[in-house]
Structures are given as C-alpha cells and as structure tokens.
Amino acid sequence: xxxxxxxxxxxxxxxxxxxxxxxxxxxxxxxxxxxxxxxxxxxxxxxxxxxxxxxxxxxxxxxxxxxxxxxxxxxxxxxxxxxxxxxxxxxxxxxxxxxxxxxxxxxxxxxxxxxxxxxxxxxxxxxxxxxxxxxxxxxxxxxxxxxxxxxxxxxxxxxxxxxxxxxxxxxxxxxxxxxxxxxxxxxxxxxxxxxxxxxxxxxxxxxxxxxxxxxxxxxxxxxxxxxxxxxxxxxxxxxxxxxxxxxxxxxxxxxxxxxxxxxxxxxxxxxxxxxxxxxxxxxxxxxxxx
Numbered sequence: 001x002x003x004x005x006x007x008x009x010x011x012x013x014x015x016x017x018x019x020x021x022x023x024x025x026x027x028x029x030x031x032x033x034x035x036x037x038x039x040x041x042x043x044x045x046x047x048x049x050x051x052x053x054x055x056x057x058x059x060x061x062x063x064x065x066x067x068x069x070x071x072x073x074x075x076x077x078x079x080x081x082x083x084x085x086x087x088x089x090x091x092x093x094x095x096x097x098x099x100x101x102x103x104x105x106x107x108x109x110x111x112x113x114x115x116x117x118x119x120x121x122x123x124x125x126x127x128x129x130x131x132x133x134x135x136x137x138x139x140x141x142x143x144x145x146x147x148x149x150x151x152x153x154x155x156x157x158x159x160x161x162x163x164x165x166x167x168x169x170x171x172x173x174x175x176x177x178x179x180x181x182x183x184x185x186x187x188x189x190x191x192x193x194x195x196x197x198x199x200x201x202x203x204x205x206x207x208x209x210x211x212x213x214x215x216x217x218x219x220x221x222x223x224x225x226x227x228x229x230x231x232x233x234x235x236x237x238x239x240x241x242x243x244x245x246x247x248x249x250x251x252x253x254x255x256x257x258x259x260x261x262x263x264x265x266x267x268x269x270x271x272x273x274x275x276x277x278x279x280x281x282x283x284x285x286x287x288x289x290x
Contacts, residue, residue, distance in 0.1 A: 002026040003051035006058030054098035066135040080138035085145035104158035105256035116261035133253035183257035189278040214275040230283040
C-alpha cells in the first residue's frame with residue numbers, strides 16, 4: 001500500500017495516475033477528507049493504512065500564484081515547513097520510508113561558473129539570504145527540517161509542464177500571460193518527474209535530496225519559439241524590458257529563476273529526457289482544456 005498525501009492536487013494527481021497505470025495499490029488523501037496536518041491525525045492515518053511508502057505532495061503554493069503566499073503566511077508556513085517535519089517524525093517512528101515533493105525555487109541564478117546548482121549547494125533564495133518570496137523561504141525551511149532524516153527522499157520539482165492544458169502547466173501559463181519575463185530556468189516534465197521520483201524508491205536509492213528536473217536549461221524566448229513553431233498560436237508575445245519592470249507591474253514577491261544540476265539523479269541510472277525534447281513532445285501532443 002502506497003499512501004499519497006495531497007493526492008487531489010496537480011502533482012498528486014500525476015502520482016495517482018502513475019500508480020493506476022502500474023496497478024499499484026495506493027490510497028490518496030486530501031485535507032478535505034483527512035486532517036493529516038496534525039501529529040494525531042497523521043498517526044491515525046498511518047496506523048490505519050499501514051503504508052509501505054508515503055508520498056507527500058501536500059504543500060501551499062498560493063492561488064493564482066506565489067504572490068498569495070505573502071498574504072496567507074500561516075497556511076504557507078504550516079504546509080511547506082511544519083508539515084514535512086511532522087511527516088518525517090511519524091514515518092521514522094514507524095520505520096517507513098517516504099518522499100517529499102520540494103522545490104528548486106530555493107535558488108536563484110546559477111553557480112558562479114555558470115553551471116547548475118547541485119544538492120550540495122546551500123539555497124541562495126531563502127529567509128537566510130533575505131532575498132526571497134515567502135513561499136520560497138518556507139520551502140527552504142521544509143528542507144532544513146529533513147536534513148538529518150534517514151527515511152526521506154527530498155524531490156525537488158522545478159516549473160512543471162506536460163501536454164495537458166492547465167492553469168498549473170508552465171506552457172499554458174506562457175500562452176496566457178499578457179507579457180513574459182525573459183529568464184533562464186530548469187524545468188520538469190510532470191510525467192518524467194513522478195516517474196523518476198518513484199524510481200528512487202523502487203531502486204532503493206539512498207535517501208536525501210535529488211534535483212528531479214529534465215536535463216539542460218531553457219530560456220523564455222526558446223519556449224515561446226517552440227510554441228509558435230509547433231502550435232502555430234496566433235498571438236503576439238510581449239516581454240518585459242527587465243526584471244525591475246516585471247516587479248513593478250506584475251508581481252508582489254520576488255521570483256526564482258534558476259538552473260539545477262540533475263547529475264546525482266542520473267548517476268542512479270534513472271533517465272531524464274533533455275528539456276527541449278520534453279517540451280517539443282508536450283506541444284506536439286497538446287490537448288486544450290475544454
């Protein structure tokens with residue numbers, strides 16, 4: 001039995017779909033049907049289900065975007081920083097391994113040599129560096145709570161996308177935003193991400209942090225060019241002149257734009273497509289929301 005926390009969300013649904021495709025027994029819960037955010041609630045849930053592995057997709061991202069976290073700080077702190085520590089404590093007490101969906105948004109930019117950040121690099125977009133959004137700060141705190149864990153995988157997701165039109169899909173956002181910020185980022189195809197995360201468990205990989213992103217990096221302009229070439233979208237894409245203009249006109253909280261190195265993940269034998277291939281495949285198989 002696999003237990004999925006936050007199974008009704010964007011990432012949780014992808015994990016549920018993976019379990020169904022592979023005919024793996026699982027139970028998916030959301031906070032609407034089970035308050036697993038407390039010690040007592042989570043203990044009851046684990047004692048009831050007796051899972052062999054727990055997947056935590058729960059967290060607080062804010063709607064419609066991370067700017068909302070600046071106003072809902074209590075929920076954000078509870079979901080992203082406190083809850084992972086609670087899950088780890090209870091899973092450790094029951095000797096159950098588990099995986100936590102974290103985020104690469106705890107970084108900004110690249111390493112000084114231009115390469116991507118590795119799992120050994122300290123976050124540079126966090127409360128400790130005093131330059132982040134509240135959301136990114138809480139995600140970094142969540143990882144700090146798990147630093148000494150012997151039972152947890154920490155899977156860093158970075159700007160998810162796939163072929164299904166959705167308000168959470170990065171490609172959909174690119175098509176719908178009136179004006180775009182020019183930036184360079186690592187991305188993660190949602191299907192590739194959940195596949196890779198599951199494989200860390202199946203293969204018995206060492207617990208710890210993994211940057212689970214597609215190989216390579218991509219610019220906003222490259223993504224737009226692929227959208228224009230493949231979907232033939234009739235839209236004139238506009239771009240902000242600078243990040244300063246973006247912050248003045250379109251955002252309340254600073255945004256993370258960064259590159260992550262997925263070498264540690266690849267070294268386990270788990271394969272990840274190049275980000276260009278994953279984007280092209282998603283656009284060629286694009287399904288518009290009805």
